[in-house]
Amino acid sequence: MRPFSARETVREILAKAVGELVAEGVVGAVAPEAISVERAKRAEHGDFASNIALALAKPAGKAPRVVAEAIVARLPRGGSSPIVEASVAGPGFINVRLAPVFWQETLAEILAAGDDWGRAPTRTAPKILLEYLSANPTGPMHVAHGRHAAVGDALARLLRFAGYPVTSEFYVNDAGNQVHMLAQSVWARYMETARAADPAVPTVPFPENGYKGDYVRDFGRTLFARDGARWVGAAPPSDIEPIRSFAIAESLGIIRATLERFDVAFDVWQSERALHEAGDVAETLAALDAKGFIDRHDDAVWLKTTALWGDDKDRVVVKSDGLPTYLLADIAYHRKKLARGFDELCDIWGADHHGHIARMQAALKAFGEDPARLRVILIQIVSLLRDGKPVAMGKREGEFVTLDEVVSEVGRDATRYFYLMRRHDTPLEFDLELAKRQSLDNPVYYVQYGHARCAAIRRRAVEMDAPQRPPLSPELAAELALPEELAILRRLAEFPDFVADAAAAREPHRLTTYVADLAGEFQSYYTQLQKVHDDTILPQERHRTGDWQATWDWRKTAARLYWIDAIAQVMRNALGLLGVSAPESMPRPPTTTKEDDS
RNA sequence: GCGGCCAUAGCUCAGCUGGAUAGAGCAUCGGUCUACGGAACCGAGGGCCGGGGGUUCGAAUCCCUCUGGCCGCACCA
Numbered sequence: 001m002r003p004f005s006a007r008e009t010v011r012e013i014l015a016k017a018v019g020e021l022v023a024e025g026v027v028g029a030v031a032p033e034a035i036s037v038e039r040a041k042r043a044e045h046g047d048f049a050s051n052i053a054l055a056l057a058k059p060a061g062k063a064p065r066v067v068a069e070a071i072v073a074r075l076p077r078g079g080s081s082p083i084v085e086a087s088v089a090g091p092g093f094i095n096v097r098l099a100p101v102f103w104q105e106t107l108a109e110i111l112a113a114g115d116d117w118g119r120a121p122t123r124t125a126p127k128i129l130l131e132y133l134s135a136n137p138t139g140p141m142h143v144a145h146g147r148h149a150a151v152g153d154a155l156a157r158l159l160r161f162a163g164y165p166v167t168s169e170f171y172v173n174d175a176g177n178q179v180h181m182l183a184q185s186v187w188a189r190y191m192e193t194a195r196a197a198d199p200a201v202p203t204v205p206f207p208e209n210g211y212k213g214d215y216v217r218d219f220g221r222t223l224f225a226r227d228g229a230r231w232v233g234a235a236p237p238s239d240i241e242p243i244r245s246f247a248i249a250e251s252l253g254i255i256r257a258t259l260e261r262f263d264v265a266f267d268v269w270q271s272e273r274a275l276h277e278a279g280d281v282a283e284t285l286a287a288l289d290a291k292g293f294i295d296r297h298d299d300a301v302w303l304k305t306t307a308l309w310g311d312d313k314d315r316v317v318v319k320s321d322g323l324p325t326y327l328l329a330d331i332a333y334h335r336k337k338l339a340r341g342f343d344e345l346c347d348i349w350g351a352d353h354h355g356h357i358a359r360m361q362a363a364l365k366a367f368g369e370d371p372a373r374l375r376v377i378l379i380q381i382v383s384l385l386r387d388g389k390p391v392a393m394g395k396r397e398g399e400f401v402t403l404d405e406v407v408s409e410v411g412r413d414a415t416r417y418f419y420l421m422r423r424h425d426t427p428l429e430f431d432l433e434l435a436k437r438q439s440l441d442n443p444v445y446y447v448q449y450g451h452a453r454c455a456a457i458r459r460r461a462v463e464m465d466a467p468q469r470p471p472l473s474p475e476l477a478a479e480l481a482l483p484e485e486l487a488i489l490r491r492l493a494e495f496p497d498f499v500a501d502a503a504a505a506r507e508p509h510r511l512t513t514y515v516a517d518l519a520g521e522f523q524s525y526y527t528q529l530q531k532v533h534d535d536t537i538l539p540q541e542r543h544r545t546g547d548w549q550a551t552w553d554w555r556k557t558a559a560r561l562y563w564i565d566a567i568a569q570v571m572r573n574a575l576g577l578l579g580v581s582a583p584e585s586m587p588r589p590p591t592t593t594k595e596d597d598s
Numbered sequence: 599g600c601g602g603c604c605a606u607a608g609c610u611c612a613g614c615u616g617g618a619u620a621g622a623g624c625a626u627c628g629g630u631c632u633a634c635g636g637a638a639c640c641g642a643g644g645g646c647c648g649g650g651g652g653u654u655c656g657a658a659u660c661c662c663u664c665u666g667g668c669c670g671c672a673c674c675a
Binding site for chain 1: 600601602603604612613614615616618619621622623630631632633634635636637638640655656668670673674
């Protein structure tokens with residue numbers, strides 16, 4: 001069976017050649033997957049390059065070029081081998097060029113695979129629990145949450161596509177101070193509404209650090225509309241529980257609606273309160289205590305973090321009021337996740353939580369677990385730009401821009417694409433003007449336009465009532481002989497490698513780079529075909545004279561139409577992993593003429 | 599003070615886990631042009647990859663150190 005990517009094909013052939021040398025005792029053994037194969041950066045180097053000779057030479061006490069020559073001598077060329085050319089370059093690189101036929105054959109594979117082109121075979125391990133977003137249920141999501149949602153969801157899609165078993169999970173922080181404060185804020189707003197209806201209702205002060213957003217007023221009004229004056233007599237905090245539950249449910253409702261609109265779905269919603277109620281938190285405390293990591297003084301319970309991982313001071317896990325801290329709950333949560341049978345806990349956190357990583361990993365160590373099983377992806381801040389200037393966001397006063405507002409303004413596709421354009425650990429500047437611009441300097445528009453253009457060409461081909469397309473055969477695919485056509489075929493063939501690499505690195509943003517490069521390469525080809533090669537995919541007006549239908553090269557057109565189908569397919573697959581749609585056509589902006597400028 | 603992240607073209611950023619001559623988009627300047635969707639394309643200029651040291655055949659990438667920026671170091675989450 002043919003390996004699922006070009007790179008793997010080359011790796012396999014190299015491994016065989018190296019294996020022969022190993023058997024002859026020329027070099028030491030090496031695992032096939034340890035043989036590095038990279039796509040060549042320069043066309044004159046061929047398609048792929050390997051530094052395996054450089055790696056093997058030193059331990060064997062041989063000159064790298066000599067080892068490289070020996071490997072190259074064992075690489076089959078021509079005939080049934082996909083390799084047409086192999087050479088030694090520089091200090092000992094092995095450059096390999098594959099036959100055009102090899103790339104042409106991938107065309108049929110891509111079209112046959114369709115939506116599955118790039119999908120890796122399913123694996124059983126590692127089982128990954130991807131926990132992300134986990135926004136406090138205290139109000140609407142803002143722009144920073146949006147980046148978490150976009151990255152997390154794209155990563156989930158990417159990992160699944162790359163064959164990993166993944167469960168996505170939203171951890172609901174429905175216990176602790178934040179939701180308590182929300183409940184008090186809602187109650188205060190509720191009292192305002194109640195007083196408006198009945199002046200006899202007493203005035204209550206709004207909590208000092210309460211949630212001041214307008215949505216809290218809405219919650220208060222909704223509560224009053226539902227329950228009337230029932231909670232007027234309630235004096236927080238003794239009887240606040242029903243109000244807290246109400247506020248959490250309302251917040252989660254808002255969050256779920258936003259996520260649905262943003263096309264983000266979670267497999268599991270895990271409640272923190274449920275962990276407390278099930279006794280997981282208490283049990284974790286007892287387990288830590290049994291291992292001697294717990295200290296009690298000053299009315300509080302302490303985790304001996306100084307002893308555990310050289311922290312500068314011990315940390316409180318149960319406050320003097322008897323309530324557990326988030327640290328203890330989080331330890332219990334992660335312990336529980338491992339107990340649920342996951343091999344890797346992949347968490348996406350805000351960069352301001354980085355200090356927490358070492359603590360959580362050490363906590364895993366306390367239970368005898370490998371700390372590396374917790375893999376944390378830190379997301380840097382997002383700043384919105386309008387007219388080139390940052391949009392002020394004072395979270396304290398509740399004046400933040402919500403994710404809903406951004407999506408409403410620039411659309412879901414642009415929002416997701418922009419969030420995914422940058423590596424997650426670098427701060428992101430989100431240019432609202434650029435994101436909603438319907439022109440090709442907008443990266444997401446440019447990429448989508450590339451797909452729409454493919455679709456337009458197909459539509460035109462149908463309208464033109466060309467002869468029926470012959471089935472795709474190797475002979476037909478051989479019509480794709482231009483260097484640009486082969487280069488794009490190569491890029492399409494590499495898509496599975498990009499998917500595998502991006503998934504292994506947990507870096508979905510690489511797909512934006514890939515799809516933007518592909519779109520750019522296609523646009524360039526499209527224009528250059530006519531300018532440089534004086535050729536077109538479909539016959540133009542000027543071609544349609546005389547007996548043009550008999551003389552036009554319909555075979556080449558047919559091959560190129562299959563090829564364009566494949567380009568559109570790969571664009572769809574890549575955009576699908578990003579959660580961005582691939583439109584069949586783009587809205588036409590108003591055309592401006594030169595006369596309008598004066 | 600301790601710890602983490604970052605520093606690449608004028609601007610915004612890639613750079614595929616150590617490879618060959620560091621790339622793209624904007625912006626600037628110049629060009630193509632009866633045009634399949636020109637809403638396009640091509641080219642040029644622009645870089646001591648923050649500074650210094652080290653590891654090695656080879657470093658933007660790994661280690662040390664300095665500088666500058668962001669962020670953590672609660673009986674908040």
